[in-house]
Amino acid sequence: MYWPKFKRTIMFPGQQADEEVLLVVREHWLVFLTKLLAWLMFAAFLMLGDWAINVYAPVLNTAPYLGYVNLLKSIYLMFLVLGLLILWVMYYLNIQIVTNQRIVDITQRSLIHHTISELHLSRIEDVTAEVSGIFGTFLDYGNVYIQTAGETERFTFNKVPNPQRIEKMILDLYEQLPEDLRGHPHEKK
Amino acid sequence: MTPDIYQPTTLGHTILALAFYVLMAGFVIYSLVALYSLLRFGRSMILAIIVALLYLIISASLYAAAVGNLNGIKF
Numbered sequence: 722m723y724w725p726k727f728k729r730t731i732m733f734p735g736q737q738a739d740e741e742v743l744l745v746v747r748e749h750w751l752v753f754l755t756k757l758l759a760w761l762m763f764a765a766f767l768m769l770g771d772w773a774i775n776v777y778a779p780v781l782n783t784a785p786y787l788g789y790v791n792l793l794k795s796i797y798l799m800f801l802v803l804g805l806l807i808l809w810v811m812y813y814l815n816i817q818i819v820t821n822q823r824i825v826d827i828t829q830r831s832l833i834h835h836t837i838s839e840l841h842l843s844r845i846e847d848v849t850a851e852v853s854g855i856f857g858t859f860l861d862y863g864n865v866y867i868q869t870a871g872e873t874e875r876f877t878f879n880k881v882p883n884p885q886r887i888e889k890m891i892l893d894l895y896e897q898l899p900e901d902l903r904g905h906p907h908e909k910k
Numbered sequence: 911m912t913p914d915i916y917q918p919t920t921l922g923h924t925i926l927a928l929a930f931y932v933l934m935a936g937f938v939i940y941s942l943v944a945l946y947s948l949l950r951f952g953r954s955m956i957l958a959i960i961v962a963l964l965y966l967i968i969s970a971s972l973y974a975a976a977v978g979n980l981n982g983i984k985f
Contacts, residue, residue: 745953788983792930795976799937799969806941806965810948827951832943835951 733818733825734837744819744890748880749862753812760805767797807832817878819891824867826876838876843903845895846870850888867891920985930980934973941969 736742774781774790781790814829828836845867852863863884867876881887895903919927945962952958 785984788979792976792979792983795972795979796930796933799972799976802965802968802972803937803940803944806961807944809961810944814947814951816953829947829951832940832947835947 733827735839736820737822740823741821742818743821743894744887745816746819746878746881746887747816748812749860749882751856751860751862752880753808756808756812760801760808763804764801767794767801770794817881819887819894821894824876824891826878840867840869840876842891842895842898844869845891848888848891848895850884852884865891922985923983926983927980930976934976937969941965 780786810832811829814827814835816827818825818827823842824840826836826838826840828838830836847866847868849866849868850863851866852858852861857863857880860882861884862880862882865878865881865884865887867878869875878884878887945965948958949955949962
C-alpha cells in the first residue's frame with residue numbers, strides 16, 4: 722500500500738536535510754505579557770479620555786465637536802490594533818533553535834530587520850544559564866549564554882523558559898560530538 | 911450678488927480629509943510590512959494566515975468607522 726510521504730517541515734532557512742530540530746524556544750510568555758500590559762496602558766488612555774471628556778469637558782460630547790472626537794478615537798484605535806499586531810509579530814518571530822548540529826538565533830530587530838545567526842556545536846566553549854529576579858526564579862525563566870571559540874560575540878538566549886534544561890541540553894549535544902571535533906572548528910580530520 | 915457656485919467640499923474638510931488619508935496611508939504601509947514579515951518569516955503559515963485575516967477584518971471595520979466619522983463632520 723502506498724503511503725504518501727509528508728514534506729519535511731523546514732524550520733529555518735538553510736536547514737540541512739539530515740539536520741534534526743531538537744528545540745525551538747522563544748522568550749517566556751511573561752515577557753510578552755509585560756509588553757501587553759504596556760499596550761493596555763495605551764488602550765486605557767482611550768477610556769480615560771472618555772471619562773475626562775465627560776467630567777471636565779462635556780461640551781466635547783455635543784454636536785460640532787463630537788465628530789472630531791469620534792474621528793480621533795477611531796484613528797487612535799486603529800493604530801492601537803496595529804501596535805498590538807507589531808508587538809505580537811516581534812515576539813513571535815524572535816526564536817532560537819537548537820538542532821543536532823548547531824544553534825540558530827533568529828532575531829527580528831524591527832519589522833524590516835531580520836537577522837539569522839548560527840553557531841556550530843563544535844565551536845561551543847562554555848554554556849551558562851542565568852536565572853535572576855523574583856519572576857525569573859518563580860516562573861523559571863532566564864538567560865542562557867553560549868561562549869564561542871573565537872572572536873565572535875557570545876550567543877545569548879534572552880529570557881527563555883527553563884534555562885537550566887536548555888543549558889544541559891546544549892552541553893549534552895556538545896558531548897555527543899566526536900572528540901576530535903570539540904573545540905576545533907573548521908578542522909576536519 | 912455673486913453666483914451660487916457649487917462647492918463639493920469646504921477647504922477645512924479637504925485639509926482634514928487629506929490629513930486623514932495620509933495617516934491611513936501610513937497605517938496601511940505599516941500593516942502591510944507587519945503582515946509581510948509575519949507571512950514571510952513565521953514558522954506556521956496557517957497561524958500567520960489566520961492572524962492576518964483577523965487583523966484585516968478588524969482594521970477594515972475600524973477604517974469604515976473612521977471614514978464614517980470623517981464624513982459625519984460638518985463644516
